Amino acid sequence: MSKTALKTLGALMFVLAVWAEVTPVKDFNLEKMTGKWFVVGFATNAQWFVDHKAEMKMGTAVLVATADGDLDLSNANLKDDGTCWKVNHLANKTETPGRFIYYSHVWKNDNELIVADVVYDDYATVTTNKTSDEGFYIVNELYSRTQEASAALQQNFTQFSVDNGILPENIVFPPKNNECPEA
Numbered sequence: 274m275s276k277t278a279l280k281t282l283g284a285l286m287f288v289l290a291v292w293a294e295v296t297p298v299k300d301f302n303l304e305k306m307t308g309k310w311f312v313v314g315f316a317t318n319a320q321w322f323v324d325h326k327a328e329m330k331m332g333t334a335v336l337v338a339t340a341d342g343d344l345d346l347s348n349a350n351l352k353d354d355g356t357c358w359k360v361n362h363l364a365n366k367t368e369t370p371g372r373f374i375y376y377s378h379v380w381k382n383d384n385e386l387i388v389a390d391v392v393y394d395d396y397a398t399v400t401t402n403k404t405s406d407e408g409f410y411i412v413n414e415l416y417s418r419t420q421e422a423s424a425a426l427q428q429n430f431t432q433f434s435v436d437n438g439i440l441p442e443n444i445v446f447p448p449k450n451n452e453c454p455e456a
């Protein structure tokens with residue numbers, strides 16, 4: 274095969290990898306997913322993240338199931354100055370269990386969230402497609418019930434992220450941080 278053909282094939286395989294379909298975990302159970310998770314892994318090619326990834330510290334995500342089966346999602350990060358950064362979104366369920374959609378008034382983007390993998394008392398892999406006037410990007414998060422993630426789990430999250438097009442240098446396992454005080 275010629276060099277050019279090889280290059281074309283390489284590029285094609287990259288595109289296929291990026292567009293690989295992410296499907297929600299089988300038999301997703303929102304009730305079991307509720308409660309507090311530590312965001313022990315974070316991956317995105319978004320420019321704001323590329324610019325700030327070195328300063329990122331571990332935050333939390335608290336998930337609550339509403340009576341309708343929608344997902345109430347609260348993120349919190351304690352900042353270096355001791356103040357707390359918090360954001361809350363109500364994500365609507367869809368016909369596909371494990372797939373939720375919401376509009377963010379904070380970032381003015383449409384979000385499509387999929388729980389790709391979960392062991393309810395241990396970890397979860399969550400991927401979100403974010404679309405706005407400025408474009409499209411993917412955010413992957415590794416949730417853990419503790420502030421730790423095993424090397425195997427980190428490796429798994431890295432593979433998952435590379436498979437959906439995140440550059441290896443944009444996959445981060447942020448250092449531990451104190452938690453925001455409960456509201």
Ligand SMILES: *[C@@H]1O[C@H](CO)[C@@H](O)[C@H](O)[C@H]1NC(C)=O
Binds near residue numbers: 293402
């Ligand atoms: C994000 O978009 C890609 C490409 O259309 C799709 O394969 C993937 O399932 C989507 N993920 C989510 C969380 O919607």
Ligand SMILES: *[C@@H]1O[C@H](CO)[C@@H](O)[C@H](O)[C@H]1NC(C)=O
Binds near residue numbers: 365374375376
């Ligand atoms: C979520 O559901 C509410 C109430 O049904 C609706 O007003 C809102 O537009 C929905 N959001 C999305 C992103 O579909």
Ligand SMILES: *[C@@H]1O[C@H](CO)[C@@H](O)[C@H](O)[C@H]1NC(C)=O
Binds near residue numbers: 389426429
């Ligand atoms: C690794 O990830 C895959 C798919 O995301 C999942 O099915 C598998 O159980 C994971 N394994 C470990 C050890 O976390």
